[in-house]
Amino acid sequence: MKVDSHQHFWKYHPVKDAWINDEMAVIKNDFMPEDLEPLLEQSGIDGCVAVQADQSEAETHFLLDLLEKHDFIKAVVGWIDLRAKNLDERLEYFSQFKALKGFRHIVQAEPEVDFLLRDDFCSGIAKLADYGYTYDVLIYPKHIRNAVSFVKRFPDQPFVVDHIAKPFIKAQVIDEWAKDMQGFKGLDHVTCKISGLITEADWVNWKYDDFKKYIDVTLDIFGTDRVMFGTDWPVCLVGASYAEVCEILRRNTLQLSAEENKKLWGQNCIDFYKI
Known part of the structure; x- marks a missing residue:
């Protein structure tokens, strides 16, 4: 089974979705399961993981409600306030929803570059493993070193780094990102x-080979057992269609065996999120 490990749904609201600026006008719209389903079918993708885009428990419920109505949505990564004093109560409450596999916080938007190392945040992360939850790490390159220290604190907690930590693909800058990402090796x-x-590339003038060296570094560091395909639809639409995003990965991983491709395009995601 091929699974898109990372996509979003939303009903656009200019305040809630203020991160969508005028340059991203193409995604100032509603994006719902009925919009995604035909795109999955056209690209031969069997299912997807819906990931939070808004930091509220209402967002988590919104995604879980969509999953109940659409079989192709296989799992949800929601949001919960990991710094809340009543976190145990909230985790216990959400444990009733078996399709809720983990949580994410939009760390890239936090003003503190060492946000992940905050005592109150780490106290929250420490509780996730008891409930079998995963955690998606959403960061920029400036956060990578702290992220490495962060994940090392919790060797029993499953983590996944979103979007290969957003390297500067448009500028074709790679050295410092690649060096810092080595911290995740092993x-x-x-x-x-x-x-x-695609979001980090030149939205108008990108070429398929712009991504090759970044994908190669990622595969070298994580190996084919610890990588997942994802589109980040509909955010990807700022620069490419769903099919083009799939083709970017396909063209840049032609060296992989059939078994390695099976892991990359679905099996690793299925195993990680226990789908």
Whole structure:
């Protein structure tokens, strides 16, 4: 089974979705399951993981409600306030929803570059493993070193780095990102989503080979057992169609065997999120 490990749904609201600026006008619309389903079918993708885009428990319920109505949505990565004093109560409450596999916080938007190392945040992360939850790490390159220290604190917690930590693909800058990402090498509890690449590229003039060296570095660090395909739809639409995003990965991983491709395009995601 091929599974898109990372995509979003939303009903666009200019305040809630203020991160969508005028340059991203193409995604200032509603994006719902009925919009995605034909795209999955056209690209031969069997299912997807719906990931939070808004930091509220209402968002988590919104995604779980969509999953109940659409079989192709296989899992949800929601949001919960990991710094809340009543976190145990909230985790216990959400444990009734078996399709809720983990949580994410939009760390890239936090002003503190060391946000992941905050005591109150780490106290929350420490509770996730008891409930079998995963955690998606959403960061920029400036956060990578702290992220490595962060995941090392929790060797029993499954983590996945979203969007290969958003390297500067448009500028074709790679050295510092590649060096810092090496910190994840050998950390078997940390996986990486090869997703969101087009958002960091030149939206108008990108070429398929712009992504090759970044994908190669990611595969070298994480290996084919710890990587997942993801599109980041509909955010990807700022620069490419769903099919083009799939083709970017396909063209840049032609060296992989059939078994390695099976892992990349679905099996690793299925195993990680226990789908």
